[in-house]
Amino acid sequence: MRLVILGGGESGTGAALLAKQQGIDVFVSDAATIPADYKDLLINHQIPFEEGGHTIATIQSADEVIKSPGIPDKAIMVRQLRDHHIPIIDEIEFAARYATGKIIAITGSNGKSTTAHLIYHLLHTAGYHVALAGNIGYSFAKCLTKSSYDYYVLELSSFQLEGIRYFKPAIACLLNITPDHLDRYHYAIEAYAKVKLNILRNMGPLDHFIYNPSDAITTQYLQAQQVLPTLHPIDFPSTDSSNFNKESCSFAISKSPAALLGDHNRYNATVAVTAATLAGLPSETIAAALPKFCGLPHRLEWCGAPQGIDCYNDSKSTNIASTTAALLSFSQPIIWIAGGIDKGNTYSPLLPIVKERVKAIICLGKENSAIVKAFYPLGLPIHETDNLSSAIDSALSIARPGEVILLSPACASFDLFKNFEDRGNQFKDKVKERIKN
The missing domain is CATH 3.90.190.20 (Mur ligase, C-terminal domain)
Known part of the structure; x- marks a missing residue:
């Protein structure tokens, strides 16, 4: 198999490292200059690459192409590859082929990073062998080159969900769908929402989906589906505390959970607690770990x-x-x-x-x-x-x-x-x- 990767940033380099580790013939092509730290990784792992432009014949010789999330479908190179019927996927899709642990995926227009970090914090504090990757920190693919984990907590952007084919999380969280990146989606929120909802594409009844039932686009989509994961609707908080009840886990999340400001963060915390509970954490472990979580930089x-x-x-x-x-x-x-x-x-x-x-x-x-x-x-x-x-x-x-x-x-x-x-x-x-x- 010959694999070509478009883009030599965190996502593309991570995919190249994983491909090399799996014995795949891989080549990286970037229209711009590849940052020095990523270039050094490619050189040290003897992965061939080009920068400052694409060699069309080399790219079109691929059996499969991974494109950087930052490259839109309307890009000339992407259109040419599709005309030649060359499969194009995302690094997340590629990495999932080699992940043996369970995936907890978080997407949404807002709150992804805080929720993903809090889920990771709860699982890590409980002693789980867990990794945090995706749209934050390490790429998913690079994470897999480091170790094999029991759980992968992945923050996923709409860009990363565009190339999903068989990716299937065990637990998925869709926090909200509000206008964002509409310039990429023809200024149509319906097109943007369709990509976000791609996270559900392969989920079945044994998987779990956490969502906001007041989001009309999400609920309309769910009503139209014949096969669904187990649903966990979480209403946005309207009082000074959110009562969380899930089988043996029952407690209240205060107005400022984990020292975070705002009702939106109480909602994020409730989603995180739900995901952690579904992953098997007991309520006393969650209650002890919540106050120790500090908010992320650049978020209030x-x-x-x-x-x-x-x-x-x-x-x-x-x-x-x-x-x-x-x-x-x-x-x-x-x-x-x-x-x-x-x-x-x-x-x-x-x-x-x-x-x-x-x-x-x-x-x-x-x-x-x-x-x-x-x-x-x-x-x-x-x-x-x-x-x-x-x-x-x-x-x-x-x-x-x-x-x-x-x-x-x-x-x-x-x-x-x-x-x-x-x-x-x-x-x-x-x-x-x-x-x-």
Whole structure:
């Protein structure tokens, strides 16, 4: 078998390492420059590769192609491969062929990373031989080259679910479906949702599916299916605590489980507890482990209080639904720092929340017109900048002790920053500078 991998990043390199380990003839091709650390791995494992362009004849000689999740189906190379009837899969699909442990898969528009980390934390604390991989940390394929695990907790993006054929998790969690990455899906949420629901493609009655029954798209899909996994509907919390009951496991998750802010995180925690219980954890183990979990960076992360003003880094919020959850997590007046690369956002759902909770808006981006236009009718102070230091200083000049400065952009970061982590880290550093001064 000859395998060609398009893309030499974390996903592609991981797939190449696993293929080499399995004795497969593998070649990596990247249209851009392969990052140095990944290139070193390919060289050290004697895996042939090319960068800065594709050799068409070499790629079309493949029996199967793995494409990086970042490469859309509309890419010219992908279309050419399909015209030649060469099978194209995703690294997740490829890696699953060699995984002997059970897979717990988590997807959704928002909350994936927190939920996946919490499930991993609960299983790891209980002594399970468990790995965390997928859209966070190691790729699934690279994880398999390290060891064989009893459980794989996988965070999966819509991009990673596009190439699923036979992948089948034992437990799947679909947290929510809200508009995100619509530029990749012809600005149609139905197309985006179809990819998310691909996680159910091969699941049967002995498998378990955790989902939000108030999500209309998910429930409509389930009603149309003849073969389904065992269903575990989890309602979004509407009170100060979520009561969890599952056979022998019964306890309440408080308003701030595991020191996480917001109702959305109570929901994430309830999903994680459900998954851990289905994996066999006793309630006392879960109850003891929950308080020891710390939230993830860039997700409503408290990063200091200069002048007595609490500053929160929520840089991971790159869509409307995630920013909605962030704004609803505070009762204090908010100076909201928003903006970046718009991903096809419709800001109207935020209007009533912003009107009720936001004191001023700081637009941080190279192009702020969409946000200014959307929120100008509210009559709030709106400041525009393309400089993070200026944004923070403007926010501090408006805020009063006891109020909140919230970086929750609702947009991608690539206009001014390398990625959302870079945006969040710079925000934290600049807040710390102002505390020292």
